[in-house]
Amino acid sequence: MDYQFDFVLVLRSLPVLLRGLLVTVELWVPSIFIGLCAGFLLSLARLSKSPWLRMPSLFYIELFRDTPVLIQLIWFFYAFPIIIGVQLSPFAAALLGLALNTSAYSAEIFRGGIQSIAQGQWEGARALGMRRSKILQRIILPQVFKRMLPAFTNRAIEVAKMSSLASVLSVHELMYQGRLLSSTYYRPLEILTTVAFIYFVLIYPGTWLSARLERRLAAKA
Amino acid sequence: MTEPILRVTDLQKYFGDLHVLKGIDFSVEAGERIAIIGGSGSGKSTFLRCLNFMEMPSGGTIALDGKPIGKPHGRDGARRYPESELCTVRERVGMVFQQFNLFPHMTVLENVMEGLLTVKGMRNAAARERAVRELEKVGLGTKLDAYPGKLSGGQQQRVAIARALAMEPEILLFDEPTSSLDPELVGEVLRVIRQLADEGRTMLLVTHELGFAYHFATKVIFLADGVFHEVGTPDDVLKNPRQERTRAFLERFTEFGF
Amino acid sequence: MSYHWDFSGVWSRWDLLLTGLVNTVKIAGISIVFGVIVGLLLAFMKLSPRRFLSVPATAFIEFYRNTPPIIHFFWFYYALPVLANVSLNPFLAAVLALSTQSGAFYAEVFRGGIVSIEKGQWEGARALGMRHSQLMRRIILPQALTRMFAPFVERSFELTKTTALASTLAYADLLYQAMLVNSETFRPLEVYTTIALMYVILLVTASTLARVAEARLTAYR
Numbered sequence: 001m002d003y004q005f006d007f008v009l010v011l012r013s014l015p016v017l018l019r020g021l022l023v024t025v026e027l028w029v030p031s032i033f034i035g036l037c038a039g040f041l042l043s044l045a046r047l048s049k050s051p052w053l054r055m056p057s058l059f060y061i062e063l064f065r066d067t068p069v070l071i072q073l074i075w076f077f078y079a080f081p082i083i084i085g086v087q088l089s090p091f092a093a094a095l096l097g098l099a100l101n102t103s104a105y106s107a108e109i110f111r112g113g114i115q116s117i118a119q120g121q122w123e124g125a126r127a128l129g130m131r132r133s134k135i136l137q138r139i140i141l142p143q144v145f146k147r148m149l150p151a152f153t154n155r156a157i158e159v160a161k162m163s164s165l166a167s168v169l170s171v172h173e174l175m176y177q178g179r180l181l182s183s184t185y186y187r188p189l190e191i192l193t194t195v196a197f198i199y200f201v202l203i204y205p206g207t208w209l210s211a212r213l214e215r216r217l218a219a220k221a
Numbered sequence: 222m223t224e225p226i227l228r229v230t231d232l233q234k235y236f237g238d239l240h241v242l243k244g245i246d247f248s249v250e251a252g253e254r255i256a257i258i259g260g261s262g263s264g265k266s267t268f269l270r271c272l273n274f275m276e277m278p279s280g281g282t283i284a285l286d287g288k289p290i291g292k293p294h295g296r297d298g299a300r301r302y303p304e305s306e307l308c309t310v311r312e313r314v315g316m317v318f319q320q321f322n323l324f325p326h327m328t329v330l331e332n333v334m335e336g337l338l339t340v341k342g343m344r345n346a347a348a349r350e351r352a353v354r355e356l357e358k359v360g361l362g363t364k365l366d367a368y369p370g371k372l373s374g375g376q377q378q379r380v381a382i383a384r385a386l387a388m389e390p391e392i393l394l395f396d397e398p399t400s401s402l403d404p405e406l407v408g409e410v411l412r413v414i415r416q417l418a419d420e421g422r423t424m425l426l427v428t429h430e431l432g433f434a435y436h437f438a439t440k441v442i443f444l445a446d447g448v449f450h451e452v453g454t455p456d457d458v459l460k461n462p463r464q465e466r467t468r469a470f471l472e473r474f475t476e477f478g479f
Numbered sequence: 480m481s482y483h484w485d486f487s488g489v490w491s492r493w494d495l496l497l498t499g500l501v502n503t504v505k506i507a508g509i510s511i512v513f514g515v516i517v518g519l520l521l522a523f524m525k526l527s528p529r530r531f532l533s534v535p536a537t538a539f540i541e542f543y544r545n546t547p548p549i550i551h552f553f554w555f556y557y558a559l560p561v562l563a564n565v566s567l568n569p570f571l572a573a574v575l576a577l578s579t580q581s582g583a584f585y586a587e588v589f590r591g592g593i594v595s596i597e598k599g600q601w602e603g604a605r606a607l608g609m610r611h612s613q614l615m616r617r618i619i620l621p622q623a624l625t626r627m628f629a630p631f632v633e634r635s636f637e638l639t640k641t642t643a644l645a646s647t648l649a650y651a652d653l654l655y656q657a658m659l660v661n662s663e664t665f666r667p668l669e670v671y672t673t674i675a676l677m678y679v680i681l682l683v684t685a686s687t688l689a690r691v692a693e694a695r696l697t698a699y700r
């Protein structure tokens with residue numbers, strides 16, 4: 001192994017890679033935000049007594065959980081526009097795919113959290129004459145939110161990783177820039193290793209945080 | 222004077238900086254039944270668990286039949302204990318735990334046969350025969366094929382006793398065997414232990430059941446501050462304690478007595 | 480929304496999709512086997528009290544858990560040949576990426592299963608005079624295996640979905656074959672919807688089988 005690792009090239013590529021990182025974050029943060037909001041509504045539908053709400057939401061959730069994310073992104077870019085009759089930009093298709101995927105997974109987190117609250121809490125609040133929406137808002141959610149935090153952190157980590165698949169749609173995010181640079185300079189080892197490390201630096205704090213939150217919760221229980 | 226089966230010399234145990242056992246000298250002779258009492262956190266379990274090396278002593282020696290276990294190692298009196306030697310010791314010194322520690326993936330019969338098959342290397346038929354005998358003795362001859370999860374706490378503890386007995390240990394250690402049982406199940410376990418006493422077995426029992434200790438034991442030890450504060454016959458220690466500390470401990474038990 | 484669904488094109492090239500499905504199952508199966516081997520090795524290294532074993536294992540596991548899978552595919556296909564002077568075909572590169580990546584996750588599943596066994600079980604076996612090897616084989620592992628089962632299956636499903644990334648290296652998996660069919664038929668909506676449903680059927684079948692197996696395994700509880 002007498003390969004000469006070209007550090008200068010790594011330094012020269014950094015600005016481009018960091019520009020890619022910015023796009024990664026632009027995909028990542030809105031996906032999580034939209035995904036969480038939609039996921040919450042979805043979990044209510046999933047828990048609803050009406051089969052008209054429950055069955056479609058169940059179907060939606062399973063569809064996203066049982067197919068590869070890459071196929072979802074490709075579907076939103078190549079197939080979905082045919083249904084709506086409007087061409088989506090690669091970024092918009094990727095964002096849509098990631099956000100909806102996140103909504104399906106976080107719906108399951110919300111559902112698990114809401115169901116984990118003991119029946120007594122609902123009964124106690126109902127005995128005070130509170131309405132269902134009020135109980136949810138004032139009694140249930142504040143209790144479950146802390147408990148769900150590690151799971152949401154994990155989700156955020158997964159979304160960061162998934163966002164790299166947008167490179168397949170030619171969204172100019174980190175992975176795309178890495179692939180482009182590595183073939184331009186014909187230096188895949190340097191560039192791809194650097195890209196991997198940038199992802200690691202982006203994602204590892206989340207893993208660390210989630211492990212810490214989990215340990216704290218376990219200690220309290 | 223007979224040679225003791227087990228002799229403990231200057232036993233020390235630290236958990237980090239916490240000095241739990243502070244130099245205990247002690248011996249067990251054949252047929253003795255020793256009850257160990259003391260406040261919560263005083264080190265009763267730790268002491269008992271050192272005797273079959275569930276905890277490794279930090280210092281001192283433990284000798285079986287006059288032969289010290291392990292080899293000296295390092296400066297501070299700690300010893301090194303090879304696995305093979307510990308396995309032999311544990312075969313001879315059985316233990317019954319507060320939480321039973323039955324193997325949930327095995328039936329009652331398999332639980333009792335396990336040590337016979339793996340440790341004693343017995344054949345299946347012989348192991349089975351002995352396991353059935355021990356289970357019948359503790360009154361569980363009809364539960365052979367049940368899984369532990371389906372039994373009451375009292376039944377589980379009796380299986381655990383049968384499992385330990387099947388190994389034919391020379392000494393049996395009991396660490397609060399009834400503490401995690403519902404009150405109405407305590408009796409069935411204590412009756413089994415008393416039956417073992419009648420057979421003349423050598424036993425050590427950590428317990429908070431002072432009444433049982435009084436009738437069961439040939440010797441009672443009050444453990445406090447990591448040392449044996451008072452040792453004597455049940456009458457001496459439980460009825461006429463000489464130490465102020467022992468008296469205070471016993472008073473707390475009689476406070477709500479009737 | 481006046482689109483006319485037309486599956487005749489997809490149907491005419493069902494042989495391509497079938498090959499793709501077979502290849503997807505093949506690469507998933509092989510990667511699961513190698514992933515388990517990697518995972519066992521890493522788990523035992525990480526459980527070891529010797530730091531020269533546990534520290535590298537931890538580093539490996541953390542690196543893989545905190546970087547996107549796609550980068551590993553590209554790294555093995557483009558960067559490893561530069562470093563090690565070997566050339567890998569897409570299949571081998573994908574298997575390497577999948578099995579090292581899933582190995583890192585499996586390691587945590589295996590380790591978690593073993594450390595989740597209560598201290599009392601170790602003590603109960605030790606108090607009978609059992610040796611470490613006997614105790615592991617007869618008491619700890621049988622119980623740990625049943626606890627590992629559900630997370631193991633979940634991880635294997637993740638791996639199966641991740642095999643779709645092999646298409647980016649031009650390995651003829653289901654997604655890659657779908658792209659071929661699409662380039663012939665120009666029916667992306669039908670093609671990509673079809674393979675998404677094929678994935679759903681594959682995973683739902685597998686998870687039904689897994690549930691039956693799990694019920695058998697945990698019958699004693």
Ligand SMILES: Nc1ncnc2c1ncn2[C@@H]1O[C@H](COP(=O)(O)OP(=O)(O)OP(=O)(O)O)[C@@H](O)[C@H]1O
Nearest residue numbers: 236237239241259260261262263264265266267268
């Ligand atoms: N594994 C351990 N690590 C650290 N400290 C321990 C450990 N085991 C016991 N201790 C500490 O050693 C002391 C003695 O504990 P031990 O369990 O022997 O008390 P005990 O007399 O059996 O109490 P109890 O009546 O509550 O069972 C306690 O302060 C306990 O917190």
Ligand SMILES: [Mg+2]
Nearest residue numbers: 265266267397
């Ligand atoms: Mg104790």
